[in-house]
Amino acid sequence: MMTEVLREEAVPLLSRPAPAPAAADLVPTGIEATARITARRDAAGATVLPVLEGEGPLAVRRLRAVGAEARAALVGAMSAPLGGDRLAVHAEAEAGARLRLTSTAATIALPGQHGQPAFYDVRLTVGRGAAVHWLPEQLISAAGSDLHVTTDAEVAEGGVLVLREEQVLGRTGEPPGRLTSRLRVRCAGRLLLDQELCCGPGAPAGWDGPAVLAGLRALGQLLVVRPEFADAPVQPRMLADHASVTPLAGPAALVTAVAPDALSVRKLLDEAMTELLA
Amino acid sequence: MHLDHATTFPERHTHSAEPVRADGTRRALRIGLGGPVGSGKTATVAALCRALRDTVSLAVVTNDIYTREDADFLLREAVLPPERIAAVETGACPHTAIRDDISANLEAVEDLEDAIGPLQLVLVESGGDNLTATFSKGLVDAQIFVIDVAGGDDIPRKGGPGVTTADLLVVNKTDLAPHVGSDLDRMARDAKEQRHELPVVFQSLRSDAGVAEVADWVRGRLAAWTAA
Amino acid sequence: MSRAALLVLADGRFPAGGHAHSGGAEEAVKAGRITDAESLERFCRGRLHTTGLVAAGLAAAAALGTDPLALDEAADARTPSAALRAAGRKLGRQLLRAARATWPSPELAALAAARPRGAHQPVVLGLTARAAGLGPEDAAYCAVYESVSGPATATVRLLGLDPFQATAVLARLAPAMDETVRSAVAAARRVPDEGVDALPRAAAPLLEIGAEAHAAWPVRLFAS
Numbered sequence: 001m002m003t004e005v006l007r008e009e010a011v012p013l014l015s016r017p018a019p020a021p022a023a024a025d026l027v028p029t030g031i032e033a034t035a036r037i038t039a040r041r042d043a044a045g046a047t048v049l050p051v052l053e054g055e056g057p058l059a060v061r062r063l064r065a066v067g068a069e070a071r072a073a074l075v076g077a078m079s080a081p082l083g084g085d086r087l088a089v090h091a092e093a094e095a096g097a098r099l100r101l102t103s104t105a106a107t108i109a110l111p112g113q114h115g116q117p118a119f120y121d122v123r124l125t126v127g128r129g130a131a132v133h134w135l136p137e138q139l140i141s142a143a144g145s146d147l148h149v150t151t152d153a154e155v156a157e158g159g160v161l162v163l164r165e166e167q168v169l170g171r172t173g174e175p176p177g178r179l180t181s182r183l184r185v186r187c188a189g190r191l192l193l194d195q196e197l198c199c200g201p202g203a204p205a206g207w208d209g210p211a212v213l214a215g216l217r218a219l220g221q222l223l224v225v226r227p228e229f230a231d232a233p234v235q236p237r238m239l240a241d242h243a244s245v246t247p248l249a250g251p252a253a254l255v256t257a258v259a260p261d262a263l264s265v266r267k268l269l270d271e272a273m274t275e276l277l278a
Numbered sequence: 279m280h281l282d283h284a285t286t287f288p289e290r291h292t293h294s295a296e297p298v299r300a301d302g303t304r305r306a307l308r309i310g311l312g313g314p315v316g317s318g319k320t321a322t323v324a325a326l327c328r329a330l331r332d333t334v335s336l337a338v339v340t341n342d343i344y345t346r347e348d349a350d351f352l353l354r355e356a357v358l359p360p361e362r363i364a365a366v367e368t369g370a371c372p373h374t375a376i377r378d379d380i381s382a383n384l385e386a387v388e389d390l391e392d393a394i395g396p397l398q399l400v401l402v403e404s405g406g407d408n409l410t411a412t413f414s415k416g417l418v419d420a421q422i423f424v425i426d427v428a429g430g431d432d433i434p435r436k437g438g439p440g441v442t443t444a445d446l447l448v449v450n451k452t453d454l455a456p457h458v459g460s461d462l463d464r465m466a467r468d469a470k471e472q473r474h475e476l477p478v479v480f481q482s483l484r485s486d487a488g489v490a491e492v493a494d495w496v497r498g499r500l501a502a503w504t505a506a
Numbered sequence: 507m508s509r510a511a512l513l514v515l516a517d518g519r520f521p522a523g524g525h526a527h528s529g530g531a532e533e534a535v536k537a538g539r540i541t542d543a544e545s546l547e548r549f550c551r552g553r554l555h556t557t558g559l560v561a562a563g564l565a566a567a568a569a570l571g572t573d574p575l576a577l578d579e580a581a582d583a584r585t586p587s588a589a590l591r592a593a594g595r596k597l598g599r600q601l602l603r604a605a606r607a608t609w610p611s612p613e614l615a616a617l618a619a620a621r622p623r624g625a626h627q628p629v630v631l632g633l634t635a636r637a638a639g640l641g642p643e644d645a646a647y648c649a650v651y652e653s654v655s656g657p658a659t660a661t662v663r664l665l666g667l668d669p670f671q672a673t674a675v676l677a678r679l680a681p682a683m684d685e686t687v688r689s690a691v692a693a694a695r696r697v698p699d700e701g702v703d704a705l706p707r708a709a710a711p712l713l714e715i716g717a718e719a720h721a722a723w724p725v726r727l728f729a730s
Contacts, residue, residue, distance in 0.1 A: 182707065184703070190579065191579055191582075191583040194583040194584055194707045195583075195707055196707045197709050197711070198708060204559075204708070205552075205555065206548060206552025206553070206554065206555050206556075207555070209545075209552040210534050210540055210549040210552065211530060211549045211550075211551075211552030211553045211556065211557075211712060212552040212556060212711065213711065214539055214712055236587070236588045236589060236721065237722065238719050242711075242715055244587070244714070246586055246588045246718055248588075249579075249582035249583070256586070256714055257715075258711050258712060366526075367726065368525075368727070369525045369527065369660065369663070369728045369729070370727045370728075371526075374525050375525075379519070379523060379524075381521055381600035381601075381604060382523045382600060382729070384603065385523075385599060385600060
């Protein structure tokens with residue numbers, strides 16, 4: 001399958017060469033790059049991708065469509081984000097279109113040369129009766145990094161959004177970097193979810209304590225917005241010791257999972273996804 | 279003095295102690311049942327429900343120290359349909375929930391009426407507590423204090439706000455008196471001394487009479503409430 | 507304004523139902539995450555900087571006169587756990603009852619009419635502070651103090667923790683509470699220009715998850 005081929009091709013994100021020493025003397029500027037994807041429903045009912053643009057470390061590949069659903073993947077062409085970088089992904093499914101967006105490898109936040117924070121902004125727009133599945137691989141917050149991730153989603157009436165976010169605090173055996181991750185979702189013009197997690201060195205005290213993460217290093221969320229949930233909300237319940245599914249105050253369900261490792265989180269989210277999309 | 283109350287106590291219209299509902303109809307009579315752990319409060323509530331449910335529209339709020347235990351007992355005994363039983367968590371302080379901070383209990387009473395329509399009677403059962411636990415007048419219109427003969431026949435003599443001031447004192451499990459060496463006559467004399475004219479009922483739920491006398495007392499209060 | 511009104515509102519005996527809520531401590535105690543004064547302190551710090559900060563922002567904004575219904579929607583969005591939304595509205599309804607009896611005001615009456623099932627507690631708290639003639643800092647102080655005093659009191663009851671130690675935990679948190687209030691009020695003051703998105707939205711995953719676990723227990727001492 002196409003996705004598997006891409007996985008093999010993906011450049012290990014850690015192999016990005018460090019900037020040339022001379023660059024340190026210049027005004028420190030990171031990379032600014034935006035990937036744009038627009039999905040449109042054509043006359044035949046299929047979804048086409050009239051806009052599919054990557055830039056710098058954010059390359060985008062078209063994958064084979066499945067039924068009426070167009071698919072694309074972000075390809076980690078360079079290691080990013082480094083401190084100072086400003087990356088963005090803008091994806092939109094226009095009315096009735098169906099888009100599934102994945103990434104081919106985990107994203108690793110790394111420190112830059114000058115200690116500046118990096119920014120990663122994801123903007124998802126789901127038109128009337130459209131569907132967007134945003135299912136990137138994990139975000140790994142490496143020691144010394146400082147990344148601000150903002151995910152903003154706007155879902156129009158009758159739209160479907162399936163959004164997965166996973167964070168891993170530190171590579172194996174290393175302490176985490178600083179990570180600030182905000183997830184904000186509007187549904188039919190109404191605020192549905194606004195949450196921000198701050199963790200790592202410099203985050204407000206208690207982030208690793210018994211109320212927030214309790215020393216666990218991997219966490220994930222799966223948000224499913226579906227019109228069906230307006231009349232038949234999911235029943236809140238536990239999925240594991242540190243994982244639950246809960247209905248939001250709108251046509252949506254949210255799975256939150258915290259675990260010692262990324263694999264456990266993924267397994268919980270995958271199982272929950274099967275159930276929530278059934 | 280009472281002429282001033284309308285302005286002196288505007289809060290009366292916000293926290294549901296007033297006897298009429300917002301629409302002008304008389305709200306349900308609320309009777310509290312308190313008393314020490316194991317004295318038979320829940321069994322008395324269950325028996326009252328069975329005795330009254332055919333003629334009175336009623337519901338129950340329980341305040342168990344371990345929430346839901348009593349509500350579950352009432353459900354198992356099938357004395358009332360589940361929508362007529364509400365449980366209130368008390369944060370390990372049952373007396374606080376019926377006396378010092380009655381807000382959760384008031385919510386529970388109102389929620390019952392919202393869910394099932396106007397009621398005539400709400401029984402509020404406290405969690406088992408000590409002899410000093412009594413209900414706030416902001417929560418109930420009358421209270422029953424339930425003790426039992428096995429808890430010691432000196433309890434009426436010891437007094438305490440529950441024994442001395444409750445509108446009805448119930449001395450429960452009289453069938454056990456010979457087995458635990460409790461002197462019922464002495465309990466009656468002590469109760470009379472502490473309570474003067476306030477009524478006392480000796481009951482055994484295992485006897486044929488069962489809860490009949492307490493049920494009659496409740497009917498009397500209900501008639502007086504409705505007529506007022 | 508009356509400074510004493512702040513003491514009336516902040517008093518743990520203010521009859522608004524708080525005594526029956528542990529702020530997640532009952533679940534954390536059972537799960538073994540709170541075992542002593544030291545872990546209680548770390549729990550409280552985490553709660554202060556997440557739930558406490560969010561509540562303080564909402565309360566301060568309500569005290570400044572922000573539309574309480576917009577804040578109620580913002581509170582929903584900041585409370586993904588259905589169990590915590592239910593607890594927040596229940597406590598809000600109880601506080602509204604106490605507040606209307608204590609400091610009657612047309613704004614409180616209007617909120618009660620618009621949200622008969624209860625508005626989120628921090629929103630009611632801010633509006634109550636306003637009705638009592640208090641300001642946004644006062645409202646935020648009440649919110650942050652509640653966010654840690656609830657778990658501390660509950661832990662005394664649940665673990666038999668030495669009450670002097672629990673109170674010392676609260677005293678050690680005082681500087682962090684001051685800081686949290688400053689940050690919440692600063693955000694609330696940006697609401698007229700930036701809307702409710704300016705308010706804090708800090709999340710505590712284990713509090714959210716633990717609240718669902720707790721709500722499913724067949725038997726428990728605290729309502730949340």
